[in-house]
Amino acid sequence: MRDPLIHHAPHRPMSGTPQFRDGLQVRTWLTLWAMTYNLLRAAGSLASAFHAKATTATLRAHLIQVPACIARSARRVTLHLPYNWPWQYAWTHLFDTVHGPPG
Structure with a gap:
């Protein structure tokens, strides 16, 4: 079984990847990439069951x-979401879960 981080790597836009000169820059870039990936997957899991299994491109497009x-x-600050937006429930569920009252 392949690691999911490596499995989804080809589906990422890497056009903005900088040219690296040493190993520290490579490790820093990969660390930031992995943190972003993990936060996006966690947000998808909190949003809905569909988004928990969705690809990263779908999560970016929907959430x-x-x-x-x-x-x-x-x-x-108020966000006005479009009327009948298909992912409004998932997005508001994610927002309410993250910004809920302290427990």
Whole structure:
């Protein structure tokens, strides 16, 4: 069985990958890449059962690239999600789980 981190590696856009000069830069870049991957997978698991099994491209399209309008008023920020957006329930469930009251 292959490691899931390596399994999904070919599906990532690597066009912005910098040219490395030493091993420290490579390790730093891979560490940041792995942290981003793990946070995205955790967000998918918290959002819904469908997103827990989804690819990283699907998670980016459904949960990260949110078509919302940002409104600011009285020091509060409000996100206005589109009407009948297909992933509104998953996104609001993720948001409420992460930003819920302290337990």
